[in-house]
Amino acid sequence: MCRQSLLAGSFAALIAGCGPPVSHYLLVENSLRVSDFQQADAAVRQAEKEYGTKSLVLYGMDRGMTLQLAGDYQQSNLVLERSEEEVDRLYTRTVRTETAAFLTSDTTLPYEGDPYEQVMINVLKALNYAMSGEWQDALVEARRLDHRLNVLSDRVKDKGAYREDGYARYLTGILYESTGDINNAFIAYRKAYETYESTRAWSKTGLPVQLKRDLLRTADALHLSQELIDYQRAFPDVSWLSIQEQQQLAQVVLISYNGRAPRKEDQFLDLPISLDALQLVLLNRGIAQSNRYQNRAADSILYGLNGRVVRVALPRLVPQKTQVPVDTLTLVSDGEARVTARTELVQNVTALADKALSERMAGITVKALARAALKFSLAEGATRGAQQAAGKDAAPWVGLAVGLLTKGLAVASEEADKRSWRTLPDEIHLARLWVPAGQYHVQSPIFAGVDSRSGRTLSLAAGGTVILVQRVVQ
Amino acid sequence: MRVSVGGGRARSRMVVLILGFLAISGCGHETKVTRVDTGVVTDLSGRWNDTDSRMVAESMVTEALNYPWLDTFSQSKHRQPVVVVGTVLNNSHEHINVQTFVTDLERELTNSQKVTFVAGKGERDEVRNERKEQAMYAREDTQKAPGKEIGADYMMKGTIATILDEADGTTAMFYQVDLQMVDLESNAKVWFGQKKIKKVVEKKRTVF
Numbered sequence: 001m002c003r004q005s006l007l008a009g010s011f012a013a014l015i016a017g018c019g020p021p022v023s024h025y026l027l028v029e030n031s032l033r034v035s036d037f038q039q040a041d042a043a044v045r046q047a048e049k050e051y052g053t054k055s056l057v058l059y060g061m062d063r064g065m066t067l068q069l070a071g072d073y074q075q076s077n078l079v080l081e082r083s084e085e086e087v088d089r090l091y092t093r094t095v096r097t098e099t100a101a102f103l104t105s106d107t108t109l110p111y112e113g114d115p116y117e118q119v120m121i122n123v124l125k126a127l128n129y130a131m132s133g134e135w136q137d138a139l140v141e142a143r144r145l146d147h148r149l150n151v152l153s154d155r156v157k158d159k160g161a162y163r164e165d166g167y168a169r170y171l172t173g174i175l176y177e178s179t180g181d182i183n184n185a186f187i188a189y190r191k192a193y194e195t196y197e198s199t200r201a202w203s204k205t206g207l208p209v210q211l212k213r214d215l216l217r218t219a220d221a222l223h224l225s226q227e228l229i230d231y232q233r234a235f236p237d238v239s240w241l242s243i244q245e246q247q248q249l250a251q252v253v254l255i256s257y258n259g260r261a262p263r264k265e266d267q268f269l270d271l272p273i274s275l276d277a278l279q280l281v282l283l284n285r286g287i288a289q290s291n292r293y294q295n296r297a298a299d300s301i302l303y304g305l306n307g308r309v310v311r312v313a314l315p316r317l318v319p320q321k322t323q324v325p326v327d328t329l330t331l332v333s334d335g336e337a338r339v340t341a342r343t344e345l346v347q348n349v350t351a352l353a354d355k356a357l358s359e360r361m362a363g364i365t366v367k368a369l370a371r372a373a374l375k376f377s378l379a380e381g382a383t384r385g386a387q388q389a390a391g392k393d394a395a396p397w398v399g400l401a402v403g404l405l406t407k408g409l410a411v412a413s414e415e416a417d418k419r420s421w422r423t424l425p426d427e428i429h430l431a432r433l434w435v436p437a438g439q440y441h442v443q444s445p446i447f448a449g450v451d452s453r454s455g456r457t458l459s460l461a462a463g464g465t466v467i468l469v470q471r472v473v474q
Numbered sequence: 475m476r477v478s479v480g481g482g483r484a485r486s487r488m489v490v491l492i493l494g495f496l497a498i499s500g501c502g503h504e505t506k507v508t509r510v511d512t513g514v515v516t517d518l519s520g521r522w523n524d525t526d527s528r529m530v531a532e533s534m535v536t537e538a539l540n541y542p543w544l545d546t547f548s549q550s551k552h553r554q555p556v557v558v559v560g561t562v563l564n565n566s567h568e569h570i571n572v573q574t575f576v577t578d579l580e581r582e583l584t585n586s587q588k589v590t591f592v593a594g595k596g597e598r599d600e601v602r603n604e605r606k607e608q609a610m611y612a613r614e615d616t617q618k619a620p621g622k623e624i625g626a627d628y629m630m631k632g633t634i635a636t637i638l639d640e641a642d643g644t645t646a647m648f649y650q651v652d653l654q655m656v657d658l659e660s661n662a663k664v665w666f667g668q669k670k671i672k673k674v675v676e677k678k679r680t681v682f
Contacts, residue, residue, distance in 0.1 A: 088677075091643060091677050091679070092643075092677055092678050092679060092680070092681055093679065093680050093681075094680075094681055094682065095680060095681070095682045096682065136563070136564055137564075137569055139565075140564065140566065140567060140568060140569050143566070143567045143636075144567050147567055147638050147640070151640045151641070154641060155641075
């Protein structure tokens with residue numbers, strides 16, 4: 001009994017170190033909440049070692065966002081470019097890494113991001129270039145987005161899956177139109193329209209009214225009479241300015257990142273393979289109330305001692321919904337004239353994350369079950385082998401020790417891959433506003449890269465476009 | 475007893491094997507730097523690189539200078555035409571440093587000795603500022619007077635475009651560089667050149 005207690009105590013001490021590290025995301029979110037974007041970026045930068053070599057893509061994604069918010073567009077593009085190159089490199093999988101992940105957990109795999117996250121890399125880069133005034137480079141990203149989405153559509157045969165991106169298409173349309181390429185803008189708007197319509201069921205994003213105006217305006221400008229008639233029939237109550245009228249005005253595009261992207265947590269499934277193990281699992285659930293990460297050490301000892309419980313860890317999405325339904329952008333001219341626009345939802349990131357996880361869940365579950373079965377078999381084999389090697393007298397306690405160690409470790413090492421791009425918002429909202437050229441003072445919540453207390457003054461030229469990004473964490 | 479000794483040897487061999495494997499697996503991270511001639515073709519990622527920029531500039535300028543517009547101009551005006559390089563627009567999927575390509579074009583045009591090459595828009599501003607400063611600060615006999623610039627007869631301008639096709643890890647990258655020589659007086663296009671580059675990049679899905 002003394003030996004058993006000693007063993008259990010040592011084991012508890014051993015796996016106590018396996019707890020989750022203090023998440024830097026708390027620091028990031030706190031900094032974002034008070035609009036201290038430099039501090040948010042510093043928090044990600046200081047956690048670079050926590051990300052490790054397996055999460056290079058994720059580090060670039062997280063920093064790309066915080067750097068954009070901090071107004072360092074050049075550096076943001078640098079880290080996002082590295083992430084994009086790493087995503088390309090990770091197309092080739094290594095058998096050694098895959099095998100190691102199969103024997104331990106998916107967290108040992110290099111993180112390449114969900115397809116919607118990969119698309120968002122180019123979206124952020126395009127915005128960075130546009131906000132730096134490098135419109136030709138922003139168009140390079142627009143073309144890359146087009147290519148990425150085309151390849152994705154070819155690869156994913158299921159038409160109900162994520163294979164197009166309404167917001168990415170819409171943004172490329174805005175970039176093309178802002179640089180005078182009306183033809184490509186119309187094509188992008190049309191693809192955005194088709195995507196919003198076809199993904200409405202799961203994307204939880206309706207067709208933005210502004211996109212309807214954009215379709216009508218560009219179809220009219222290109223003299224696409226049949227398309228114009230079709231859109232007028234589809235959107236009878238929508239009015240729009242002609243291209244000629246708009247070219248005399250200056251455009252302001254507001255992109256608002258609202259809330260926090262969902263996080264993932266472990267969902268442990270404890271599968272008993274004997275009646276007493278079932279009782280233990282039920283009893284443990286009754287005491288612990290939930291299968292939380294914090295109880296992992298105690299679970300590992302209990303199930304390791306019992307030896308008849310197989311644990312499977314699956315990722316579960318925890319939404320962090322924003323409380324901001326709509327934003328307004330107000331421009332006040334030197335003559336005190338006020339122009340206001342309301343933002344519209346253009347991307348529901350939580351819905352995309354939910355869709356991405358649900359599409360992968362079947363594969364994750366099968367792999368996790370196979371891994372758990374293999375771990376149990378190896379632990380069982382090691383326990384019996386040790387018992388036989390120890391001889392008759394020592395067999396019981398050697399079996400207990402080895403069983404606790406191997407089966408406990410099998411339970412303790414089970415962990416779902418909970419990585420995701422958490423510096424993304426819950427929702428992305430957008431507003432487009434056309435005003436006569438001149439000096440304007442911007443009245444809106446917090447603008448990324450700008451001291452919120454001093455506000456922002458814009459000098460707008462006819463035919464020019466200014467893109468503003470703001471972050472609201474509520 | 476013999477069995478025990480044999481087991482010990484087997485374990486020793488296993489330890490040696492594992493240590494050997496660990497030693498070998500650690501060798502993959504060593505950084506190696508090799509100096510190569512700048513003319514050596516280095517296709518690493520398949521993207522637009524220095525070799526593409528240089529080769530396209532060389533072949534297109536050579537082609538441009540072999541066309542009849544040059545002789546026609548020289549015979550009618552009894553002098554070399556004056557050429558300026560205008561904008562080369564990047565319409566590709568890559569963030570190409572167009573300035574490098576423009577510099578390659580300028581170098582080839584200058585070294586050809588068949589045309590007089592004048593500074594482009596950005597460089598002109600710098601030179602004009604220098605002249606203004608000379609007028610204020612330089613000795614009078616060394617000052618360079620304004621209004622003596624040579625006006626260009628032709629402008630070379632163009633685009634770099636790409637078409638990408640990708641499936642199952644294989645990417646076909648098609649680059650098309652279009653350059654044209656425009657008569658600055660009449661807007662007539664006296665030469666139109668095109669250079670195409672096609673690359674196929676194959677990525678393996680699985681390696682050991």
